[in-house]
Amino acid sequence: PLLQTPRRDIEAYLAARDIPHVEDATNADRDAARNRVRLDVLPALESVHPGAAAGIVRMSETLAEDEAYLTSLAKEALGRWGGEISGSGLCGLPRSVARRVVSLRLGGELSRERFEALLRFAGGAGSGVLELPGNRRVRREFGVLRFDAAASPPLDERPLTPGETLVYPGQWKISCERCAAGAEIQ
Numbered sequence: 001p002l003l004q005t006p007r008r009d010i011e012a013y014l015a016a017r018d019i020p021h022v023e024d025a026t027n028a029d030r031d032a033a034r035n036r037v038r039l040d041v042l043p044a045l046e047s048v049h050p051g052a053a054a055g056i057v058r059m060s061e062t063l064a065e066d067e068a069y070l071t072s073l074a075k076e077a078l079g080r081w082g083g084e085i086s087g088s089g090l091c092g093l094p095r096s097v098a099r100r101v102v103s104l105r106l107g108g109e110l111s112r113e114r115f116e117a118l119l120r121f122a123g124g125a126g127s128g129v130l131e132l133p134g135n136r137r138v139r140r141e142f143g144v145l146r147f148d149a150a151a152s153p154p155l156d157e158r159p160l161t162p163g164e165t166l167v168y169p170g171q172w173k174i175s176c177e178r179c180a181a182g183a184e185i186q
Contacts, residue, residue, distance in 0.1 A: 004057050074100035085145040087122035095119075105147050106136055 002010065014021050030036050045052035074097050081089065085105065090098050102118060103109045110118065110132065118138060121130045122145055130138045139146045160166060162178040 004054060006053075070096050071100050071104070073097045074104055077101050078104060083146075085122075085147070087124070087140055087143050087145050090145065091119055091123040106132070106134075108134065 011021075013019075026032065027035060028039075030039060042053050045056075049055075077089070077093060077097065078085070078101060085101065090101060093101065098119065099109075099115055102115060114132060118130060118132070121128065121138065121140060124140065126140075127142070128140045130140070132138065135149055137148060139148070158166075160174065160176040162176050165173065165175045167173050
């Protein structure tokens with residue numbers, strides 16, 4: 001909330017009201033990228049173009065408004081389609097809206113290259129499957145896109161003895177215990 005307020009104004013406000021403040025020692029540590037930007041980049045920009053920092057803040061506010069609007073358009077498109085997305089409909093949207101449709105449907109963003117590949121796939125004919133990072137996939141059937149998890153790789157066949165636990169990272173944790181005859185199996 002204080003991004004548009006210069007530090008000197010905040011410090012003057014505190015001093016005028018005799019309010020102490022604590023300076024975090026890590027704020028001067030140039031190993032952190034955010035500190036290098038604040039301590040080196042922004043002052044350099046201000047020396048070349050006074051008011052650059054305030055301009056950056058105004059631009060970030062404008063971009064946040066644009067993001068909210070474009071996301072609302074993407075949500076409207078998803079609402080029209082429901083769980084299945086029209087491939088031609090997706091390709092017919094402005095790229096900025098289509099990218100957000102895909103991000104909302106996948107629960108995360110794709111790289112530019114993957115997004116472009118998905119658009120080419122969406123506009124294709126026939127049926128097909130496009131595998132995506134993060135164990136996700138898109139199936140195209142009769143011009144409709146269905147987003148789901150990719151099939152899990154088959155588990156290794158091996159005996160499991162009571163008291164043993166097998167862990168397949170990101171997939172399964174399988175435990176084995178001996179149950180008394182007639183006991184409920186969990």
